[in-house]
Amino acid sequence: MVASVCVAAACAALAGSPALAQGRERPFSWTGFYIGFHGAYAWADMEFPGAPPHPAGPPRNNLEGGFLGGQVGYNMQVSGVVLGVEADLSKGNLNQTARDGNAITQTDTIDWIGTVRGRIGLPLGPVMPYATAGLMWDRATRQQQCPDPAAIPFGHCNTANGFAPYNLSEDKTHTGFVWGGGVEYQVSRFVSFKVEGLFSAMSKETYTLGPTPSGKMLPASVIEHDIATVKVGANVRF
Numbered sequence: 001m002v003a004s005v006c007v008a009a010a011c012a013a014l015a016g017s018p019a020l021a022q023g024r025e026r027p028f029s030w031t032g033f034y035i036g037f038h039g040a041y042a043w044a045d046m047e048f049p050g051a052p053p054h055p056a057g058p059p060r061n062n063l064e065g066g067f068l069g070g071q072v073g074y075n076m077q078v079s080g081v082v083l084g085v086e087a088d089l090s091k092g093n094l095n096q097t098a099r100d101g102n103a104i105t106q107t108d109t110i111d112w113i114g115t116v117r118g119r120i121g122l123p124l125g126p127v128m129p130y131a132t133a134g135l136m137w138d139r140a141t142r143q144q145q146c147p148d149p150a151a152i153p154f155g156h157c158n159t160a161n162g163f164a165p166y167n168l169s170e171d172k173t174h175t176g177f178v179w180g181g182g183v184e185y186q187v188s189r190f191v192s193f194k195v196e197g198l199f200s201a202m203s204k205e206t207y208t209l210g211p212t213p214s215g216k217m218l219p220a221s222v223i224e225h226d227i228a229t230v231k232v233g234a235n236v237r238f
Contacts, residue, residue, distance in 0.1 A: 030075045030082045030123055038233030040067040040090055044225045046108045059098035061108040067092030082121035089114045107143040115178055126186040136178035136200040142207040143169035168209040174202035196231045
């Protein structure tokens with residue numbers, strides 16, 4: 001009887017030991033939902049398809065700037081690969097202003113970027129290099145200013161032609177196919193960090209800024225741009 005009690009007590013103590021508890025922990029896996037945040041830096045080159053080079057055509061702005069945003073996604077580890085989907089949204093300020101003539105300025109701005117992408121990764125323990133592709137959108141603004149018509153002897157910003165000072169702008173949403181890759185590292189079962197690079201060629205959109213206060217209609221501009229981003233982020237995993 002005493003022997004039976006001792007054996008039972010020993011089994012209970014062994015079952016509660018750290019070694020066996022560790023053995024019962026969930027095996028390492030990338031499967032699960034996650035949410036996180038990121039900081040990014042982006043570059044965008046504005047182009048006017050079919051237009052001649054400046055000064056015969058409009059000046060081309062080359063934008064760059066920082067962004068902050070968040071992401072949410074889901075991974076499933078299957079047969080030696082990780083399949084996932086991720087959506088993100090970033091707010092920032094890419095902008096540049098170019099002078100067109102003596103007084104007219106042309107300003108381009110991108111202030112929102114979002115993506116929805118699939119991911120495929122190679123799980124190497126806590127390290128996972130991955131490729132990603134999907135859809136990107138961004139919100140761009142085209143602005144033209146004529147602060148001093150008297151300074152321009154001809155063209156869109158000229159007192160003799162009936163123009164008055166103006167500041168006109170229009171917002172457009174550009175879309176495109178995005179692709180890239182990155183590396184993610186799990187520092188624990190619940191936290192991971194990533195570095196990621198993306199590139200997209202965005203759609204052509206037509207900007208119609210006029211009319212000016214004096215009633216003159218500014219010519220429409222067809223604009224497209226490429227955009228490249230580098231992101232550093234962190235995820236909390238569930």
